[in-house]
Amino acid sequence: MDNRIEHVLNELKTSLGLKKFVLHTYSLSQEVSAFGGFDILLSADWLPPAVEIPEEDDLLPDGTVSVRYSLRYQQLLLATTQGERSFAEALATSEEQFIQWTEQQTGLDFEDDFILTNRSETAIEGAVIHNGIPVQTDGFLELEWDESGRLLFCTLPLVVTKQFEEVPFSLTLEAIESLVREQLTPIRLPIEDEARFADYFAIDEVFITQDRTVLPYFTEEQSAEFSSNVLQWQTSSKYEVNQQTIHPLLRELSPDEAYSVLAHPENRITDETVQRCVQSATAFLSAKLPEESGEWEVYRILQQPNSIEVVCRKIDETAGPLRRKLVLMLHKDTYELLNFLDSIEMAQLFEGFTQALVQTISQEEAFELMVDYITLDPRYVYHQSSGIYKLCGLLDAEECVDAVTGELKQLNDL
Structure with a gap:
């Protein structure tokens, strides 16, 4: 595996609590960027521990974590868990800690750069702002986790500069x-x-x-x-x-x-x-x-x-x-x-x-x-x-x- 890609995958594995997971597949693709030019998307699937590796045409087993990551802007865009049960490690124990995790992933500061627009016991939705004005972003802010604090789903907005x-x-x-x-x-x-x-x-x-x-x-x-x-x-x-x-x-x-x-x-x-x-x-x-x-x-x-x-x-x-x-x-x-x-x-x-x-x-x-x-x-x-x-x-x-x-x-x- 290319050392540059391996480094990114290892960082994602740690930040998502997937230390015991096994990398199943990964790929690189090119798309038109909302910020001009092209971006490279890294897509990867991690299998939960102790599961049989699926054949090429088989469905991914429950607990598989799939991600999309922007190589150009070095940010996680999407992480989703197959099925309703996660086998990952807990990332947080409270909404406040998941907000802090979001800050780490995006470089945005809660209340100054983004606010919550909807919340439940195990989920939050938010919007990016500047001076209280909504920012049109490439992607939404949404997180969902289970009662143990394991991430089930997230989609993160991409903000590429702090210049307004x-x-x-x-x-x-x-x-x-x-x-x-x-x-x-x-x-x-x-x-x-x-x-x-x-x-x-x-x-x-x-x-x-x-x-x-x-x-x-x-x-x-x-x-x-x-x-x-x-x-x-x-x-x-x-x-x-x-x-x-x-x-x-x-x-x-x-x-x-x-x-x-x-x-x-x-x-x-x-x-x-x-x-x-x-x-x-x-x-x-x-x-x-x-x-x-x-x-x-x-x-x-x-x-x-x-x-x-x-x-x-x-x-x-x-x-x-x-x-x-x-x-x-x-x-x-x-x-x-x-x-x-x-x-x-x-x-x-x-x-x-x-x-x-x-x-x-x-x-x-x-x-x-x-x-x-x-x-x-x-x-x-x-x-x-x-x-x-x-x-x-x-x-x-x-x-x-x-x-x-x-x-x-x-x-x-x-």
Whole structure:
């Protein structure tokens, strides 16, 4: 075993009370990080003492402890026990001691950096805060243990810096009204029990910085390029696609491969990358859909661990499961098309549904109906470009407006 990995596994074994356990399997995989670039995840399974080692396809025996650990940020993310009984050593005898254990694992201080939001005799849930304001984190804080103080389950938030934007929260809905209006967009949703589609106006959930920059709700998308390049061609191409199997995003890596990624974890999209992706997308669509020049755009480009993901979508179609999209997977060095996914396959699930009625409510009217239900709550959000947590407003609304009747509805009920 690689000495670097062995050291980490030994530390995890001690911190989780697994001294008598036997390491069964471990693996290394690469994923897009919410903090920019890539992270390497170490996954491991420990078997409780005196159990028979399972065959490859067998279920793990009760008492097995499975973990996920961030090698880049050197923190435990998840630990879970198979079944309802733990054979590990006790970690604590009280809630206070489990809070101290959480502080040791995360580097966060109770009450200053995190608070409890729910508790029982053998479990706690919490949230990360700064100056009393919630911090958008990669992961939740939750611990569960048995009556003897043995850990049954934990998931820990990852906070990668103590640098926060120290400014008062000054955003108001009135001050950013133009931005709020831009986030109120139409969406077409299936009403399954009526076998029809309906159009609504809903708020796109986003973060807005103090300087009025809009950040995507999913922090890892800050690494993506949202280009909106219209794809046009004069003649169709004879581009042939030799579809290849794409290694899964969590493809197992060797230790040397993993530490090579950690040495250069960046995944920013350059101008040259955008240009090459647009060229590949144009060549592919002009062959697949030669009559649809000017009807498609490159919406998003994101560097995945083993490929570049290019999302193309039909222009001027309403958002929702029926909006036509093509997801292209390109070779990360040559930009050759390796494979693609077509959303038309999802649309076939709704074959026979009645199309949406003609929209009669304008976006302006929908905004006036929605304005009292739109919220803007302070949140600290990691900003990849600056490497700090910025104070933002979380723009959201639980309601939406029926684009035909003007009726307000709860999004969660649709």
